[in-house]
């Protein structure tokens with residue numbers, strides 16, 4: 001069944017790159033990219049909102065089907081929500097992806113499981129020009145050390161997917177990003193990452209049935225780089241990566257894409 005899932009390598013640029021820097025990075029990625037890789041691997045970059053259109057335009061001009069994704073979205077379509085960005089706005093730009101529930105948003109901006117669920121529903125509501133959610137889950141160091149991380153992640157997955165139909169759940173991607181591995185250089189071992197990614201699939205099978213669970217991609221994220229991507233991606237339940245720091249250099253990002261071929 002693993003072969004049925006096309007890997008996804010997604011770069012999360014976080015709050016990095018002004019427009020000029022973003023265009024340079026996107027162009028470097030494009031210049032070093034071989035289009036036929038996309039037959040075997042899906043690739044996306046998720047820049048800050050202000051860079052979405054310029055980055056989209058670089059890939060569009062080069063006719064390179066690297067997807068562009070946002071890092072967050074608000075669930076209402078429009079209205080008096082100063083500072084927020086809606087699903088139709090992302091659709092208008094040409095976004096194919098949207099990260100939801102990243103641990104940094106949960107930690108620094110108070111996002112709850114309920115907020116994450118509303119964002120997932122908002123993204124899944126219109127499938128005509130689909131923006132597929134990349135739903136982030138993952139435990140803190142203290143939860144890891146308590147040993148309750150599988151139950152913790154199971155609860156996050158159930159909350160994110162509450163009220164979602166199996167028919168559209170298959171369009172979602174889940175990213176397991178243990179907080180203790182993010183930006184720390186302390187990557188989860190392949191075994192640690194595989195254990196939780198497999199557990200996430202068990203939860204998805206319980207929610208939506210085995211066939212749907214087998215079609216949903218589960219990514220690993222947390223200090224993934226060109227040196228460790230191979231062994232992580234070789235795990236049966238790891239279907240790609242969500243990459244922070246190493247996605248900010250074209251050469252490293254390209255090496256990780258190649259590791260997924």
Ligand code: 13P
Nearest residue numbers: 012182183222223244245
């Ligand atoms: P790093 O790759 O910098 O650890 O970040 C991972 C991450 O949070 C991706 O969303």
